[in-house]
Amino acid sequence: SYDNIIVDSSPEGGNGKIAIIKMNRPKALNALNDELFTDLIHATTAINNDTNVRCLILTGSTSKAFAAGADISEMKDKNFEDVYRNDMFAEWQEISKRSTSTPIIAAISGYCLGGGNELAMMCDIMVCTKNAKFGQPEINLGIIPGAGGTQRLTRMIGKSKSMYMSLTGDFMDANEAYTSGLVAKVYDDHDELIKESIQIANKVASKGSISLRACKEAINAADELSLQEGLRLERRLFHSLFATDDQKEGMAAFLEKRPANFK
Ligand code: CO8
Numbered sequence: 164s165y166d167n168i169i170v171d172s173s174p175e176g177g178n179g180k181i182a183i184i185k186m187n188r189p190k191a192l193n194a195l196n197d198e199l200f201t202d203l204i205h206a207t208t209a210i211n212n213d214t215n216v217r218c219l220i221l222t223g224s225t226s227k228a229f230a231a232g233a234d235i236s237e238m239k240d241k242n243f244e245d246v247y248r249n250d251m252f253a254e255w256q257e258i259s260k261r262s263t264s265t266p267i268i269a270a271i272s273g274y275c276l277g278g279g280n281e282l283a284m285m286c287d288i289m290v291c292t293k294n295a296k297f298g299q300p301e302i303n304l305g306i307i308p309g310a311g312g313t314q315r316l317t318r319m320i321g322k323s324k325s326m327y328m329s330l331t332g333d334f335m336d337a338n339e340a341y342t343s344g345l346v347a348k349v350y351d352d353h354d355e356l357i358k359e360s361i362q363i364a365n366k367v368a369s370k371g372s373i374s375l376r377a378c379k380e381a382i383n384a385a386d387e388l389s390l391q392e393g394l395r396l397e398r399r400l401f402h403s404l405f406a407t408d409d410q411k412e413g414m415a416a417f418l419e420k421r422p423a424n425f426k
Contacts, residue, residue, distance in 0.1 A: 167199035169224060170206050172216070176361045180217045180368035182210050183361075187224040192231035195278050199234075204257045211263045217368035217375060220360050221286055222270035226294065226353035229269070232277025235304065252278075252310045259285040259311075264376040266367055270360040271295045271346070272353040276334070281310040284319065287379060288363065290348040292356045293337050297345060300332040318386055320345055371409030371425040377401075 164170075169185040177183075184206055186193040193199070210216050223229045233252075241251070256262060269286035276298045283289050299312040307313065308329060317325040320343040328335060340346045348363075350356045367375065377400040384396050404410050409425045416423035 165202040165206065167196075168202045168206060170210075172210075174220075174361060176358065176365075178365045178368060180215060181220065181361065181364040182213075182216050183220045183222065183357075184210075185222050185224040186230055189223075189225045189227070191234065192228035192274055193223050193279065194231055194234040194236075195282070196234035196237050200254070204254060207258050207263055207267075211265045214372065216265060217370070217372050218364040219265050219267045220270050220357075220364050221267055221282075222357065222360070223272060226272040226292065228274040228279070229271040229295070230276070230279030230282060231274045232279050232300070233309075255282070255285070255310050258282065264379060266375055266379050268360050268364055268367075270356050271297075272356055274298075277301055277308065277312070278310055281308060281312050281315070284311055284315040287382075289340075289346045290350065290356065290360060290363070291337050291340060291346045292350055292352055294352075295337040295340065295346075295349075296334040297328075297336075297340050298332065298334040299329040300334075302329060303332045315386075316345075319343075369425070371407065371413065373407050374404055374409055374413075377404060 167186070167188055169187050171183040173179060174181065174183045184203065186199060186203070188194060188199060207219070210219050266288070267286040269283035269289045271283055271289060271291040273294055274296050275283055275291070277300060280297050280299060299308045299316065301308050301312070312329060316328065324343055327333065335343070335345070337346070337349045341349050348359065350359050381397045381400050385393055388396060412425060413423045
């Protein structure tokens with residue numbers, strides 16, 4: 164058990180292969196402080212190493228906030244030497260797409276700001292409620308995004324919208340986040356968000372675990388590789404899946420007109 168997050172390893176409605184982590188500092192709108200960081204990295208690492216879990220949902224414990232950013236009260240008195248020497252926020256890469264091979268769904272209600280939005284963008288599928296608000300308001304604090312906001316957001320929604328958000332600090336609503344490609348789905352409220360996220364996670368988790376991880380690796384490589392390099396990586400991963408039982412089962416099941424039973 165943790166102080167700043169709630170981990171549910173067998174959520175109601177789940178198929179036994181999914182887990183949910185809820186960030187739980189509701190009074191501070193889930194501002195990401197050191198303790199919450201530590202809990203989250205510990206829990207995601209444990210879940211990533213658990214081969215029974217094929218999909219993880221990351222969400223906030225209430226409808227008001229996914230996370231309103233890094234904890235400003237913790238950062239306020241730090242100086243350059245502190246943050247440079249400790250390479251502040253470098254450890255967040257643990258949760259990022261490259262380090263955690265289990266697919267992660269960010270289920271977002273309410274505020275998703277600064278480091279909160281950066282955390283959501285480290286996940287693989289972002290879904291939200293109608294009341295969600297996305298932003299990189301660091302510019303209002305005299306700083307800039309520090310955990311991928313200038314890089315991942317630009318790749319996801321393009322330069323002009325990314326510049327607009329980070330230079331003005333204005334928030335983006337759920338509708339614009341959907342039409343901009345930041346989120347995959349929008350739901351009415353927090354309860355529906357969680358219910359539907361569990362359904363998405365169940366669907367993902369019903370697939371073969373190796374093919375899921377290979378698929379995640381290939382899609383994330385698209386951020387970094389040239390088209391030729393990316394196509395080559397995709398082909399090699401595709402070839403490697405012919406060494407798995409899941410490929411045999413998946414193709415046999417199709418031809419035998421029955422659902423596949425991936426082990
Ligand atoms: N840090 C610390 N406390 C916060 C934060 C935060 N980011 N956001 C909200 N809180 C606290 C408030 O101080 C308040 O506490 P208290 O009740 O003790 O006064 C409580 O949460 C409720 O907040 P508000 O009263 O302000 O609630 P409102 O509904 O009036 O406003 C807002 C909600 C608009 C979300 C407002 O709280 C706000 O603007 N928050 C700050 C948002 C922000 O600037 N975020 C960026 C932070 S910097 C950052 O994220 C850098 C990222 C670097 C990488 C991080 C790695 C992942």
